[in-house]
Amino acid sequence: MSMVCIQNLCFGYPGKPPLFEHFSLDIPRGESWVLIGPSGCGKSTLLSLVAGLKKPSEGFIAIEGRRLTRPRPESGLVFQDHGLLPWATVAANVALGLKIRSYYGADGRHAPLQWQADPQAQAHTLSLWMQRLGLEGKEPLYPAQLSRGQRQRAAIARTLVMNPDLLLMDEPFSALDPPIREELQGLMADLGREEAITRITVTHDIAEAVILGEKILLAHTGTNQKPKILENPLALEKAPRKHPHFNPMCDQVRQAMGDAS
Amino acid sequence: MRLPRARLLEPFLGLAMLLLAWQAGASAMAKPILPGPLTVIPLFLKDLWGDLGLHFLASSGRVILAILIAVCTAAPLGLVLGQSPRAHALFSPIITLLYPVPKIVFLPVIYVLMGISDFSKIFLISLILFFQILVVVRDEAASLTPELIASVRSLGAGRRALFRFVYLPATLPAILTALRVSVGTAVAVLFIAEQALTQWGLGYYIVVETYQVLRYPEMYAGILAMGLLGSLLYGFIRIIERKFAPHLFIKDQE
Numbered sequence: 001m002s003m004v005c006i007q008n009l010c011f012g013y014p015g016k017p018p019l020f021e022h023f024s025l026d027i028p029r030g031e032s033w034v035l036i037g038p039s040g041c042g043k044s045t046l047l048s049l050v051a052g053l054k055k056p057s058e059g060f061i062a063i064e065g066r067r068l069t070r071p072r073p074e075s076g077l078v079f080q081d082h083g084l085l086p087w088a089t090v091a092a093n094v095a096l097g098l099k100i101r102s103y104y105g106a107d108g109r110h111a112p113l114q115w116q117a118d119p120q121a122q123a124h125t126l127s128l129w130m131q132r133l134g135l136e137g138k139e140p141l142y143p144a145q146l147s148r149g150q151r152q153r154a155a156i157a158r159t160l161v162m163n164p165d166l167l168l169m170d171e172p173f174s175a176l177d178p179p180i181r182e183e184l185q186g187l188m189a190d191l192g193r194e195e196a197i198t199r200i201t202v203t204h205d206i207a208e209a210v211i212l213g214e215k216i217l218l219a220h221t222g223t224n225q226k227p228k229i230l231e232n233p234l235a236l237e238k239a240p241r242k243h244p245h246f247n248p249m250c251d252q253v254r255q256a257m258g259d260a261s
Numbered sequence: 262m263r264l265p266r267a268r269l270l271e272p273f274l275g276l277a278m279l280l281l282a283w284q285a286g287a288s289a290m291a292k293p294i295l296p297g298p299l300t301v302i303p304l305f306l307k308d309l310w311g312d313l314g315l316h317f318l319a320s321s322g323r324v325i326l327a328i329l330i331a332v333c334t335a336a337p338l339g340l341v342l343g344q345s346p347r348a349h350a351l352f353s354p355i356i357t358l359l360y361p362v363p364k365i366v367f368l369p370v371i372y373v374l375m376g377i378s379d380f381s382k383i384f385l386i387s388l389i390l391f392f393q394i395l396v397v398v399r400d401e402a403a404s405l406t407p408e409l410i411a412s413v414r415s416l417g418a419g420r421r422a423l424f425r426f427v428y429l430p431a432t433l434p435a436i437l438t439a440l441r442v443s444v445g446t447a448v449a450v451l452f453i454a455e456q457a458l459t460q461w462g463l464g465y466y467i468v469v470e471t472y473q474v475l476r477y478p479e480m481y482a483g484i485l486a487m488g489l490l491g492s493l494l495y496g497f498i499r500i501i502e503r504k505f506a507p508h509l510f511i512k513d514q515e
Binding site: 048051053071073075076077078079080081082083085086087088096097099100101103104109110111142144155158159162 | 406409414430431
């Protein structure tokens with residue numbers, strides 16, 4: 001069964017030509033997809049639609065066979081802007097999602113139905129992800145006291161402690177300096193291999209697309225109808241950036257983007 | 262974190278200097294209009310347990326009620342204005358026009374419309390605080406980016422959780438700051454409002470019961486009580502700020 005099933009999707013903003021028209025796409029479970037295209041092509045919009053933050057004007061999106069009407073508690077979302085609460089410590093920010101779950105309880109709308117509040121397991125998950133994202137010792141600090149890279153790490157940790165089965169990331173690293181960006185890209189690629197979470201990452205960076213996306217979906221300006229997908233087995237390699245096919249693959253994506261527009 | 266001893270002593274040193282200057286002035290002038298602290302402070306401490314204390318309580322009650330009314334009306338309205346561009350566009354010209362007008366000029370209007378009652382005095386003070394709180398809460402709510410709201414929603418937050426985890430903690434410090442900076446004006450307006458047709462309150466005590474009958478030492482005791490009221494309110498708000506908005510007190514390490 002596919003993880004994300006987009007059927008006959010239509011969406012546009014008022015006063016502009018539609019971004020998507022009868023657009024259909026299937027994303028199998030456990031795969032890592034990248035959505036690439038120039039700004040204004042609708043790639044972030046498509047991600048918001050899959051996140052349930054926007055509603056299609058026609059057609060539907062189903063995740064794990066269930067139609068999406070609102071944000072789904074099992075999906076995780078990371079934005080370019082870290083979205084951390086400035087008045088809360090790193091520890092409180094990373095625990096925010098779990099706190100919201102406890103606040104509502106397992107109602108199936110805000111928290112998964114089978115979810116159970118287990119403070120001990122939660123504390124364990126929190127320290128595990130803090131550690132994996134290199135945030136140990138930063139718990140009592142506020143976001144203003146962190147570097148940009150650390151803030152983005154905290155935002156990623158906040159999403160991953162929720163144990164999502166679908167991870168949606170909208171230009172997660174584009175505000176970061178190149179060395180930190182490359183480090184986090186590597187980290188996300190490793191995580192994907194270990195955790196088998198279905199991932200969709202939006203980017204405009206070709207190298208990032210080749211590192212993170214085993215399937216690269218090309219969006220173009222104007223109305224997107226039939227999805228254009230590039231297979232990229234390189235993303236499954238251990239160190240794609242050092243692979244001899246890395247530059248040719250980047251060229252292939254660049255050319256495909258040129259053809260698409 | 263503890264302050265070094267010298268830093269703890271400094272405020273007392275400043276206070277002592279003020280009292281010395283006051284005593285020196287009083288001695289130099291040697292007129293009834295300026296009694297020295299040696300006369301006034303014992304009187305103040307004694308009277309605070311008598312009528313002066315009741316006047317003090319009457320004034321405090323009015324200010325605290327006014328604060329509650331202002332917070333309960335201005336904070337929700339500010340949130341709506343900050344989060345809804347349409348409401349903002351509709352109401353911001355009115356607020357821009359009314360905000361700089363010193364609200365004390367509405368005193369006659371309020372008296373005529375609402376009668377010279379306790380409530381009209383409280384209403385006038387809450388009007389001052391209302392606009393201060395409204396403007397800061399509106400701006401604070403407007404600074405919550407759509408990305409921040411969307412990312413918290415993506416963690417499962419509905420309207421209730423957004424209020425509990427985002428809007429409330431985001432605006433509480435703003436409300437407290439607005440209160441802290443405007444509480445002085447509120448007390449000043451209270452002083453004026455209490456001069457008319459009431460039997461209780463520090464404004465009445467200072468002007469009618471002491472100044473007009475030339476009881477100058479008692480008048481100064483009233484002024485001290487007014488000062489105490491302002492400082493207590495300020496200090497109390499500061500304590501709440503430390504408790505609920507600790508991130509405002511961190512030193513930026515960047």
